[in-house]
Amino acid sequence: MIRIIRKLSSLRSSNHQQLFSIGSSLLLSSRVPKPLPIILNPNRFFPSASLFFSSHSISSPSPPPLALAFLRGGCSEESNHHTQSLPLCIGCGIHMQDSDPKFPGFFSAPSAKSVDYHVRGDLCETNVSKSLKLGFLQQEQEVMTLESVKPVVCARCHSLRHYGKVKNAEAENLLPDFDFDRMVVPKIVSLSGARSVVLLVVDAGDFDGSFPRKVARMVSDCIDENFTKWKKGETGNVPRMVLVVTKIDLLPSSISPTGLEYWARQRAREGGAIQLTAVHMVSATRNWGVRNLVEHMGHLAGPRGSVWAVGAQNAGKSTLINAMSMCVKGGDVNHLTEASVPGTTLGIVRVNGVLSEKAKLFDTPGILHPHQLSTRLTTEEQKLVNISKPLRPRTYRVKAGHSIHIAGLIRLDVEETPLNTIYITVWASPLLPLHMGKMENACAFVDDHFGRRLQPPIGEKRVEELGAWVRTEHIVAGKTWNVSSVDIAAAGLGWFAIGLNGEARLGVWTYEGIDVVKRTSVIPDRAEIFEVPGFTVSKILSGADRAMSKKRDELK
Numbered sequence: 177m178i179r180i181i182r183k184l185s186s187l188r189s190s191n192h193q194q195l196f197s198i199g200s201s202l203l204l205s206s207r208v209p210k211p212l213p214i215i216l217n218p219n220r221f222f223p224s225a226s227l228f229f230s231s232h233s234i235s236s237p238s239p240p241p242l243a244l245a246f247l248r249g250g251c252s253e254e255s256n257h258h259t260q261s262l263p264l265c266i267g268c269g270i271h272m273q274d275s276d277p278k279f280p281g282f283f284s285a286p287s288a289k290s291v292d293y294h295v296r297g298d299l300c301e302t303n304v305s306k307s308l309k310l311g312f313l314q315q316e317q318e319v320m321t322l323e324s325v326k327p328v329v330c331a332r333c334h335s336l337r338h339y340g341k342v343k344n345a346e347a348e349n350l351l352p353d354f355d356f357d358r359m360v361v362p363k364i365v366s367l368s369g370a371r372s373v374v375l376l377v378v379d380a381g382d383f384d385g386s387f388p389r390k391v392a393r394m395v396s397d398c399i400d401e402n403f404t405k406w407k408k409g410e411t412g413n414v415p416r417m418v419l420v421v422t423k424i425d426l427l428p429s430s431i432s433p434t435g436l437e438y439w440a441r442q443r444a445r446e447g448g449a450i451q452l453t454a455v456h457m458v459s460a461t462r463n464w465g466v467r468n469l470v471e472h473m474g475h476l477a478g479p480r481g482s483v484w485a486v487g488a489q490n491a492g493k494s495t496l497i498n499a500m501s502m503c504v505k506g507g508d509v510n511h512l513t514e515a516s517v518p519g520t521t522l523g524i525v526r527v528n529g530v531l532s533e534k535a536k537l538f539d540t541p542g543i544l545h546p547h548q549l550s551t552r553l554t555t556e557e558q559k560l561v562n563i564s565k566p567l568r569p570r571t572y573r574v575k576a577g578h579s580i581h582i583a584g585l586i587r588l589d590v591e592e593t594p595l596n597t598i599y600i601t602v603w604a605s606p607l608l609p610l611h612m613g614k615m616e617n618a619c620a621f622v623d624d625h626f627g628r629r630l631q632p633p634i635g636e637k638r639v640e641e642l643g644a645w646v647r648t649e650h651i652v653a654g655k656t657w658n659v660s661s662v663d664i665a666a667a668g669l670g671w672f673a674i675g676l677n678g679e680a681r682l683g684v685w686t687y688e689g690i691d692v693v694k695r696t697s698v699i700p701d702r703a704e705i706f707e708v709p710g711f712t713v714s715k716i717l718s719g720a721d722r723a724m725s726k727k728r729d730e731l732k
Contacts, residue, residue: 267333267513269523333513372415377487385667386488393448422492425459460499489518489542547691548668557632571703584626587685594678604670659700667691
């Protein structure tokens with residue numbers, strides 16, 4: 177028995193020696209090639225790139241707007257001609273460059289990693305790979321090929337994905353505004369070519385503020401015109417228009433899906449979407465209704481059609497497309513950059529692998545709506561306004577002659593009411609402080625509390641920067657106090673839900689240019705426990721009170 181054991185041990189040691197000799201010979205005979213560079217300096221490819229990739233263009237007071245427009249990927253044939261040598265960022269759609277970190281689209285190529293970077297410990301023998309020591313003799317694992325390298329994104333996308341903020345805001349300000357009418361509209365309303373499907377992506381928490389009215393009217397007119405030509409036997413590509421209401425997980429669970437869809441169709445029709453093919457209620461974070469949307473888009477687009485996701489900034493287009501990609505098993509699917517920062521997508525991005533065959537899916541930059549209050553706020557102020565958690569009602573029982581403030585952004589005055597009382601429910605971010613008091617004291621709040629106890633705006637200087645404080649008048653009517661009948665919605669903020677029996681006259685104060693609309697109530701429910709007059713308890717109020725107390729102590 178002892179002789180057998182010794183013989184086996186000698187055979188095992190000889191096998192290990194042969195294994196190490198084979199591994200050493202493989203490493204010495206075949207050198208591991210360096211990974212191919214993802215991008216070279218664009219100035220080496222074409223001379224015109226030096227006009228907008230050199231450091232001299234950054235120091236100049238006004239960079240060439242035409243060259244800057246070329247950086248937005250897929251925007252025009254002219255752009256593709258000038259930037260054909262530059263790779264496209266799959267996260268935001270901008271053409272990348274490695275020449276100037278102060279210029280849009282800058283990125284750094286990742287350094288090559290050894291095959292042993294994932295193995296713990298130190299190498300005892302520098303000429304022998306640890307992968308070979310562990311018995312992995314597959315040579316293809318040791319060669320770093322271009323296919324094994326992860327897709328590279330620009331520095332801006334990397335910062336948004338990992339830190340939630342833009343790395344270089346000055347570089348982003350150099351880009352001109354995205355011209356939607358010139359870059360996207362001609363491709364959607366083209367008379368020839370494959371069928372176009374337009375996804376109108378709308379935020380459920382800010383339906384009227386995020387609804388793309390101009391695009392809806394344009395596509396509806398195109399449908400009517402091209403359908404008439406098609407009936408006459410002429411060439412006419414009739415696009416399909418689909419309304420997608422996102423972030424429905426932020427609405428109360430008590431809301432009726434059927435009632436919400438009917439309400440969305442009515443609001444979309446008033447916004448200009450006359451010819452709607454379908455309406456989808458989805459939640460990208462909860463994966464509600466996403467799979468049905470993917471299947472319906474595949475059916476509408478057919479084998480060669482194009483699907484265009486269109487919507488306002490921060491409406492959730494990129495998040496929706498990423499959720500659609502998760503529903504597809506296998507294939508090479510892009511992962512778009514998603515963040516709470518408005519304007520995350522900079523160019524037109526084609527998303528591969530979601531639709532079957534030769535059908536194409538495009539993500540477009542968010543349309544800037546100046547009438548949205550959120551577009552005027554800073555990044556810190558937007559964090560307070562954005563609705564990231566399920567909405568909860570905050571209800572007041574209000575008499576005539578009283579007013580309600582939502583932070584320092586909007587005020588509702590109850591001027592005349594039936595039977596002296598109405599019920600007002602505030603639907604907005606829970607981080608925003610509220611205040612109810614008498615109308616006669618409301619005017620002094622701008623000087624006394626805006627920017628301090630009522631934030632946003634954050635700081636007294638920001639109050640003047642947001643613009644003039646203007647009033648609009650609304651006559652509302654209802655049949656019962658038990659449920660809300662009418663909404664007064666402010667674009668980019670939230671809405672007041674009014675419950676009353678009779679007719680009332682309300683005055684709404686907000687900053688000039690902000691869109692305030694009256695509509696049928698989307699959520700009829702109200703809170704079971706009413707709010708009391710005065711300020712609501714919030715972190716903003718507590719911080720402002722501490723600051724005021726500290727200032728008083730210093731004066732003493």
